[in-house]
Each structure stands twice: as C-alpha cells, then as structure tokens.
Amino acid sequence: MNFIYRGVYEVQQFFLLSVRAITNIFRGPRYYYDTLQQMDVIGIGSLKVVALIGFFTGAVLALQSAKSLKAFGAVGLTGQLVGLSLIKELGPVLTALMVAGRNGSGIASELGSMVVTEQISAMRALGTDPTRKLVTPRMFAATTMLPLLTVMADMFGLLGGLLVSAYRLRLSTSLYWSSAMKAIEYNNILEGMSKPFIFGFIIAMVGCYCGLRTHGGTQGVGRSTTQAVVLSYILVIIADFFVSKIILDLRY
Amino acid sequence: MTPPPPDSAIIKLVNVTKSYWDQVVLRGIDLNVAKAETKVVIGGSGSGKSTIVKLILGLEKPDSGQIFVDGEDITPLKEEKLMQMRKKIGMVFQEGALFDSLTVGENVAYKMREEEIFNEEEVEAVVRRLLGFVGLEPAIDKMPAELSGGMRRRVAIARALVGNPKIMLYDEPTAGLDPITTRTICELVIKLRDLEGVSSVFVTHDLKAAFTLASEFAVVRPGGEVEFLGEDGRLCLINTRFAMVRDGKILFEGTDEKLRNLEDEYIKEFLS
Numbered sequence: 456m457n458f459i460y461r462g463v464y465e466v467q468q469f470f471l472l473s474v475r476a477i478t479n480i481f482r483g484p485r486y487y488y489d490t491l492q493q494m495d496v497i498g499i500g501s502l503k504v505v506a507l508i509g510f511f512t513g514a515v516l517a518l519q520s521a522k523s524l525k526a527f528g529a530v531g532l533t534g535q536l537v538g539l540s541l542i543k544e545l546g547p548v549l550t551a552l553m554v555a556g557r558n559g560s561g562i563a564s565e566l567g568s569m570v571v572t573e574q575i576s577a578m579r580a581l582g583t584d585p586t587r588k589l590v591t592p593r594m595f596a597a598t599t600m601l602p603l604l605t606v607m608a609d610m611f612g613l614l615g616g617l618l619v620s621a622y623r624l625r626l627s628t629s630l631y632w633s634s635a636m637k638a639i640e641y642n643n644i645l646e647g648m649s650k651p652f653i654f655g656f657i658i659a660m661v662g663c664y665c666g667l668r669t670h671g672g673t674q675g676v677g678r679s680t681t682q683a684v685v686l687s688y689i690l691v692i693i694a695d696f697f698v699s700k701i702i703l704d705l706r707y
Numbered sequence: 708m709t710p711p712p713p714d715s716a717i718i719k720l721v722n723v724t725k726s727y728w729d730q731v732v733l734r735g736i737d738l739n740v741a742k743a744e745t746k747v748v749i750g751g752s753g754s755g756k757s758t759i760v761k762l763i764l765g766l767e768k769p770d771s772g773q774i775f776v777d778g779e780d781i782t783p784l785k786e787e788k789l790m791q792m793r794k795k796i797g798m799v800f801q802e803g804a805l806f807d808s809l810t811v812g813e814n815v816a817y818k819m820r821e822e823e824i825f826n827e828e829e830v831e832a833v834v835r836r837l838l839g840f841v842g843l844e845p846a847i848d849k850m851p852a853e854l855s856g857g858m859r860r861r862v863a864i865a866r867a868l869v870g871n872p873k874i875m876l877y878d879e880p881t882a883g884l885d886p887i888t889t890r891t892i893c894e895l896v897i898k899l900r901d902l903e904g905v906s907s908v909f910v911t912h913d914l915k916a917a918f919t920l921a922s923e924f925a926v927v928r929p930g931g932e933v934e935f936l937g938e939d940g941r942l943c944l945i946n947t948r949f950a951m952v953r954d955g956k957i958l959f960e961g962t963d964e965k966l967r968n969l970e971d972e973y974i975k976e977f978l979s
Contacts, residue, residue, distance in 0.1 A: 457729075573804035576766050580798040581818045581866070582790050 469664050472590065479584075479591040482598040486588050493596035497558045497604060504557070505550050505604045506611045512545050513537055513612030514640065517619040528684070531630055537616035538635035542647040546609040548695055551654035554601060555687040559662040562593055563683035566666025567676035585667070594659040600654030602648055609647065653698060654691050660702045713887040715741045716775070717874060717906045718763055719770060723772035724955075726976060732758050734955040735772070743904040743946055745896070747917045750952035751977070756910045757801070759856045759952070763908065764798055765789040771836040777873070786812045795878065797867030798876045803859035805851040811838070811862050814846040818869045837865040857888030858903055875899060894952055900946060901925040921963035922946045951977075 479485075520536045566589060569575050575585050613635060620626040666685035669675045718740040732755040740746045742971055750756045760765045762774055765781050774781050781792055785799040805814045819825045825833075838850045841861040851859055852854045860880050867875060877896065881889040892952050899905040901924050922938045938944060949966050951959040951974060959966060959974060967978065 472911055522773075571804060572807075574806055575802040576761070577804040577806070579763055579766055579790075579800070580793055580796070581821065582793055583817075583821055584786070584790070 461662055465668075466549035468668070469660070472586065472664055472667070473594075473656075473660050475586045476590045476594045476663070478585050480595065484587060485658045486592055489588060490592040490595055493592045494600055496561075497554065497596045498600035500511060501554055501557055501600075501604055502607060505553055505608050508549055508553055509541075509546065509608030509611035510548065510615040512549055512608075513541055513615030513617075514619045514691075515615075516545070516595060516612070517616035518538055518623065519625045521620070530624060530626065532634055533620050533624065534616065534631035534633070535625060535638035537638050538613060539613040539643060541609050541616075542639055543699075544641050544695070545613060547605050547647055547650035547654060548691065550608045551601060551651065552688060554597070554604065554655070555658045556684055558597065559658045559687045560680045560684045562659065563660030563669075564661060564676055564680045567669035567679040568673075570667060570669045571672055573577045589661075590663045590667075593663055594639040594656060597655035597659035599655070601651040601658070605647065606689040643701070649702070650695060650698050653694055657690045657694060658687045661690060667685065708832050713786065716794055717742050717744075717777055718746075718776040718908065719773075720759070720762070721773045721775070722764060723759075723769045723774060725755070725762065725767070731767075732744065732955055733762075736952075736955070736957055738950055738960070740906055740908060743900065745909055745920060745947045746950055747906045747920055747947060748908060748910045748950045748952060749912060749914065749917055749977075751912060754952045755955040756912075756952045757878050760798070760878050760908055760910055762788055763878060764793060764796055791842075793871060795868075795872055795874060796874045797872035799860065799863045799867050799878065801879045801882060802856070803851070803863035805852045805862055805866070809851075810847070811843070811851065811854070814851065814862060815866045815869065817866065829951065830935070833869065837868050838862075839872050840868070841865045842891075855888075857884050857891065860884070860888075861895070862974050868899075871903075875904060876903050877909045879911055879913075881911060881913045882911075886915070889913065889916050890919070892916070893923075894925075894935060896920060897923055897925045897935065902933070902967070913939055918963060921949065944978050 516537045517533050521530055521533050524530050524532055524536070544698045566575070569589075578585050578588065616635075617628055617631055619629050620631040665679045665686065669679040671678070716739045720736050720738040723733055723736045724731070736759065738746070738759070748756045748759060748808070760769070762769055762817060763776060765784065769782060771865055771913065772782070779793055781789065784792065805811075806817065809817065812834050815837055816830045819830045825929060834847065835844060841864055843845075843861055843865070846854065846858065846862070851862070854862065864880070869936060875896075880896075881892050884892065896907065896909060897920060900907065909917070909920060921944060921953065923935050924938075924944060925935055926935050928934055948960065948962055951966070952956055953973060958971070959969060966974065969975070
C-alpha cells in the first residue's frame with residue numbers, strides 16, 4: 456500500500472513541478488540570463504554531437520534501405536525513405552535521446568549536488584524561488600532548443616544519406632534529393648517538429664525533478680542522475696508512440 | 708487555540724511535530740527565543756536539531772503545532788509570504804552552502820542583486836563591509852572551491868548578514884573545524900549577539916563552541932576595539948541559554964550552569 460501511495464505521490468509532485476515551471480513563464484520574476492545560459496549549454500553545446508549522430512544515422516539508413524529497395528528495383532526511392540524516417544522518427548527521437556543523455560543527466564546531477572550541499576535551501580533562504588531560477592530556465596531552454604537541434608540532425612542526416620547514395624550507391628544526387636523532397640509533406644514536418652517540443656519538456660522536467668528530489672549525499676546524486684536518464688529515455692520513447700498515433704489519427 | 712506569544716519572544720515553537728514518511732523527527736517541541744537572546748540547541752546526530760532551524764525558516768512545514776516568528780504564526784503561510792518573512796532571518800547552513808558557480812563577492816551580493824533595488828555601488832559597499840566584518844575582504848574574487856572550510860563558513864555568515872536580519876540561525880557552523888577557526892566563528896556570533904542585539908538559534912554538537920558562547924561576552928573599548936571577556940564566576944550571562952534535544956524532544960532548557968549541574972544520566976554522558 457505504501458508503495459502505491461508513494462508512486463502516486465511522486466507523480467503528483469512531478470505534475471505540480473511541471474505546472475509551476477510553466478506558470479512561472481507568465482509571471483515574474485524571470486531569469487533571462489539563466490535562460491540564455493541554459494540555451495547555450497543545451498543548444499550550442501549539443502550542436503556538434505547532434506549533427507554527428509544525424510549524419511551517420513542518415514548514412515546508415517541509405518546504406519540499409521538501398522539493399523532492401525534493390526529487391527524491388529526501387530533504389531531510386533532511397534531519398535524518400537531516408538527523408539521520411541529521419542524527419543518523422545529518427546531525427547526527433549535520436550536527438551532527444553542524445554540530449555537526455557547529455558543534458559538531462561547534467562541537469563539532474565547539478566541540481567542534485569545543489570540539494571545535498573543545501574544550496575537549494577540557501578537559495579530559498581535568500582528569497583529566490585528555485586523553480587523560477589533553476590527549473591523554468593532549463594525547461595524553456597530544452598523545449599526551444601530541441602526542435603532546432605532536431606532540424607540540424609535532420610539536415611545532416613539527409614546530407615549523410617546523400618553522400619552514401621552518391622558515392623556508394625551511384626545514384627544521382629538530384630534523384631535522391633527530389634525523391635526526398637517530394638515525399639516530405641506538411642504533415643510530416645508537423646509531426647517531426649511537434650515531437651521535439653514534447654521531448655524537450657520531458658527531458659528538462661525529469662532532470663529537474665530527479666535532481667530536486669535527491670537525498671542521501673553524493674551517492675544520492677549518482678542515483679538521481681541514473682534515474683533521470685533512464686526515466687527520460689522511457690518517457691521519450693513512450694511519448695513518441697502516442698504523438699505518432701495522434702498525428703496519424705488526425706490525418707484520416 | 709494557543710494565544711500569541713508574549714512580546715519578549717521573537718521565535719516561539721508550540722508543540723511542533725515533524726516526520727518524514729514513517730520516520731518521526733520531532734515529537735512535540737516547545738522552544739522560546741527571547742529578543743537578543745542566543746539559544747544554543749545541542750543534541751546528538753539525528754536528534755532532529757537541524758530540522759528545528761529549517762522549520763523556523765519555513766523551508767519545511769511542521770505536521771502539527773505552531774511556529775511564531777516575530778509575533779507572526781508562519782505555519783499557514785504560503786511560499787510567497789514566507790519569502791517576505793525570511794528577509795528578517797539570516798541563515799548559516801552546514802558547510803556554508805555557498806553557490807559554487809559564483810565568486811565570494813557574488814555570493815554575498817546575491818540577495819541584494821535579487822531584490823534589484825540597489826545600484827552596483829551600494830552592493831559593492833555592503834559586500835566589502837560584510838566581508839570586512841568576517842575578515843575576508845581579500846577573498847572577494849575567489850571561488851568558494853578555493854576556500855578552506857572555515858573561510859566558507861565565514862563567507863556564509865557574511866552572506867546571511869545582508870539586510871541586517873534581526874534573527875540569525877546557525878546550523879552546525881563549527882562542525883569539522885579546527886579549534887582556532889571554531890573560536891573565530893564563535894567570536895563572530897558573540898559580536899553579533901552583544902554588539903548588534905541579534906537574536907539567534909545556534910544548532911551544534913560541538914560543546915566547546917557552545918560553552919564559549921555561554922561564557923564569554925564582547926565589549927567595545929573606547930578606542931573602538933572589540934574585546935572578549937569571560938564570566939569569571941561573578942557574572943552569569945543570561946542572554947545565552949541551552950536547549951538540549953534528544954529523540955525529537957526538548958530534554959532541558961536553561962543556562963549552561965544549570966545544564967552542568969543536572970543529574971540526568973544522558974546529559975552527563977553527553978557533556979563528558
């Protein structure tokens with residue numbers, strides 16, 4: 456019974472923190488400098504690595520799909536396959552997982568260390584609401600930066616696919632590009648761009664929540680960090696399913 | 708309903724209980740701190756003494772009972788009201804709890820910059836004055852990680868003094884420090900008590916520090932120099948009293964002389 460009670464309590468606290476993080480945006484005081492700093496850490500900081508994984512994801516997609524498409528004599532559709540898979544699924548999800556591993560864990564361990572060294576308490580004692588100074592800037596930065604990072608991943612993925620198609624599959628680049636562009640519709644872009652908003656929110660809020668509920672010294676910080684990464688991975692994948700489902704339903 | 712506290716008590720806890728999940732920390736605490744009085748709260752680890760200061764500051768809510776700060780019951784207050792209330796209070800945390808992304812000067816200036824009503828010159832002047840008070844003005848541009856444990860505690864005291872709070876709360880400010888640094892911290896606390904009339908709660912398990920506070924006082928010599936004098940048998944400091952906590956209850960409250968003469972087995976063992 457205690458186990459269930461505790462589970463419900465945790466979910467409730469997570470939602471309360473999320474609601475406060477959002478409502479803080481509409482009512483001051485706001486911490487613009489902290490927000491910009493977080494946007495830099497999450498956005499610029501993840502740029503290179505996201506571009507890198509995007510590039511190789513696109514490349515391997517082209518490599519693998521060309522083999523299957525060859526059986527149907529449809530190698531020309533490689534661009535379409537790479538483009539659609541990247542923009543709808545792999546771009547958003549892989550970027551989110553990368554950022555969850557990089558920044559979600561960073562957020563959890565930073566806030567966790569602040570909890571165990573009583574810096575969060577000190578902040579409250581000095582008259583600052585930690586949800587305003589720490590949570591909202593991270594939430595805002597992650598939800599705005601993740602879509603941009605996803606665009607980067609998508610672009611580099613298409614480029615990776617293009618290079619593989621051109622140099623390995625001996626497809627003409629214009630064929631690759633036109634088949635990719637023709638396949639991508641407004642709906643796909645909507646899907647591909649709405650996911651990272653949600654994923655970014657999940658990553659930042661899970662990181663903040665796990666960090667802020669840290670207890671038990673430095674060992675607790677390690678535990679919170681692990682929990683934050685595992686939980687945000689799980690939630691991102693589950694959310695991905697439901698967002699895809701909703702958008703597919705909207706279409707018909 | 709409990710009547711409001713008499714005017715002399717600046718902090719008053721009435722039958723306060725607190726538990727975390729199934730672990731009971733405080734089982735009915737009554738505590739009074741008079742104006743300009745220092746209450747030294749002693750007790751073993753896990754006795755719940757640190758929880759007392761967190762409750763007074765409103766960082767945590769009690770399960771039952773009332774807490775009066777400066778005549779106002781803070782238990783029903785929401786976080787925003789508590790923020791206002793906390794301006795009257797300075798708190799020194801265990802290990803200092805300095806923000807490690809900010810320099811020493813920025814740490815001390817934090818509260819003033821948050822309030823956004825002071826210009827940079829005013830902030831700078833206050834920061835220099837307070838760091839001078841704790842003897843650390845040269846360290847203004849250092850990062851907290853470069854400081855020793857004792858220096859961090861002193862910076863924390865300086866940070867807590869921003870806004871001249873009437874009440875100071877100390878959570879084990881001397882834990883893990885060498886005797887000389889402990890002495891420096893105690894002298895700062897005595898100076899605040901005797902020269903500034905600050906009321907305080909000093910939570911500690913360091914008996915040497917506790918008895919230093921209870922047996923010495925500060926006077927200002929005509930030249931402006933501060934001197935520390937002992938009680939020497941004729942005097943008895945009444946502005947510093949002890950409260951001993953054990954298993955979430957107050958075991959004893961009174962002066963250090965009374966504490967030493969008690970016949971309680973646990974207290975004797977604790978003091979020896």
